[in-house]
Amino acid sequence: MQSTGPGSAASLERFRHEHLLDQPLWKQYLDYLGPFDLSERGHPWFGGSGERAWGGLLTGDLGGEMLQPGVRVGAQIAKRLRITLPLMLVSLLLGYLIAIPLGVFSATRRGQRSDRAITLATFLLYAMPVFWAGVLLQTLFGRRGLEWLPVLWPAGAGVAASDILLAAILPVLCASYAVAAYVSRQTRASMIEVLESDWIRALRARGIPERQIVWRHALRNAAAPLCVHLGQVIPVLVGGSVLIETIFDIPGMGTYLHRGLIQREYDVVTGIVLVSALFASVGLLLSDLLHAALDPRIRHGAR
């Protein structure tokens, strides 16, 4: 090994020392957690020079990339979330918008041919791995296929908004079909349960139009369990975004995680795992709040 310059034993040692890689694990963890920076330039209480006294998770700092010293992980994630978050939200909305009418339609025609076709289709789609769907879409629309849509995200700065919208179609489709399949199966099941109940029969006996029964009375009661599923859909969506972004080369949080994993940028990986857990928790909280809003029995703590 060389004695000086990049890659030498001395610079390797310095690199390890700067990133606390030569320190015991608990110290690295405390440094990551904060609020004191434990490195050489860290807080004077812990033998540092005091240049960067505070840092770590408790100060809202997710750390930095090792290979690119100036880059902060938190800022990068925030930048990339501006792509990932809209894609995820649109996929979620689209999934629910397709799924609920489909599930209701299927439930009202229970046992008929159209119901059986929809049930089979959603069963198949639900079992379809998301990365296979992505690769298939890419093959179908790619340069050896129909060539209708861009299959990779436009690279570089100053890309027109229309290009981005076009490039987003396939990823959104890919992320939403699984949501749609899952939610429509749940909608169908919970609608069937509601439609069989006595009070629906009572409404029918009173001569209320079927359309009004289904869409106003039954759906509102069937919707409450669906909110619970929202909490399960969001983590799946976050996990799926890693796959989808890697397939379509979208510069979002998923590809950042992928790069972090390959380059062993531990701060990147930890940061994204934390942020995605935060999303999942927010999703759970949201589903609980929605559930309470829709179902007065939950709100008032009925026993």
Add this chain to the structure above:
Amino acid sequence: MARAEVFDHERGPWSRFAGAFQSRKTSRLAWRALLLCIGLTVFAPLLANDRPYFAKLRDTAGVRQALSLLSPIASSFVDSAKAAAASQPGSQATFEAEERALASRIDLLQGALDGKRSPAAIEALAALERSAKALGEASRAHDAARCETLGLELSKLASDARPTWESSSTSADGIVVRRSWPLFAALTSTDVTLIFLWLGLAGFPWWTRLVPARSIRSRLALLLVFALLAGLLSTLFPRGSTELDTSLWKARIAADAQSASVFPPIAFGPSETHLEDSMQAPRVASRHWCGTDALGRDLLARLLYAGRTSFAVAGLAAVLMVGIGSLLGLAAGALRGLTDTLVSRAIELLQSFPTLVLLLGLISLLPARAANSRWTIPLVIAAIGWTHIARLARAEAMRVHEMAFVRAATAAGFSRARVLRQHVLPNSMGPVWVAASFVLSGGLVLESSAAFLGFGIQHPAPSWGGLLADARGGDAWWLAVFPGLWLFAAILSIHLVGEGVRDALDPRTEAGLP
């Protein structure tokens, strides 16, 4: 219903379950599809291999190479013998090693050459052997002068061996024709065990009638023992190759005009590369039925072997998940108190992370060798995925634990362990068995997702997800369609089997009644 009656005479819960499961057409079909999916991967070495089932060939290249190496080996033996004769320090061990090397080389050649067809070469080898023995004795007697003369003679004999063999008019015929079963010789005992296990499972309804065993459970145990025994026995048969040549079988067969061989239907190994055939689209006429990848590897062969990786990882992960999940869930549900608090908080903590992201994060923390192991990846998957089973088991154990028969058992004075093991455990496993099949497909998807992103089991051992990763960019439709289709079929049949299990265990469906 006729099918259900086959099992009815046994009257155990297992046979009732089997009968109920078999009475549904979808379940039967799904079970067969799953068996086919697994069977194709279990039999992969017999279906796709670069070794032939049977080969009759002469090792021309091997003999040629061995003969040409004879001279250098002999000269280093002479040198070491001289050094040993002069009692140089440390020379004795080298001398003995060189002596063994030369002797084994001569042995191999004597076995490979046909005594009737090339008597001159055999004679030359025998002379060489005698001379080597004499030199060895001289060296042990520390007779340096004799070593010198014998060494010269030995070197000359060794360098003459090849010309002697080649000058005989029938040199190529002078090699023994060997009959061998290279493919079967290369099967490992794991392969044999798996094949027997699969055969036993697939033919369960047929062979099971011949065995006077009591219950389905003891028959399954019998099957397991039998398969393990078969695997053990297979280690007794000669392993590996005793040939001189270790190059690819196909090259050896092509080199010998008079060889005869029977290859498997897909005559390609999973890592066999043919750069000249890269990126070929599938054609029935060509020998690559599913096309080839960028390195010219046969996709179908890779698919078959990939299934082994995927099923092995997913199966092991599912077993671990069911084991860990049901144990912890039962403990939490039946014991309550601190155990319950710990397990429940652990479940909530793990479930608040998106599974795939957490899996990738954990894999990145593993050292490089562990991250590529068939044992650690299932462990990591199980460490994340046990929560679903644990939740179900906990809820069921809590319900069962409050039921009258458990209280009666406690009141009868049975020990706590006995109540838990014999009363709570068997009665709260229903939902766990239903979830087990979904856990298997979940493991399959997780492993494939990780492999698709380039983590988990690495090349050259393929897995379905890893094969799909090659299809990114969408330039070759066959690379995208076939691996995914197989994965999809496996997941689908597992789901359907799971639904069948659920319906068979559900007391509300008629089939579930005894």
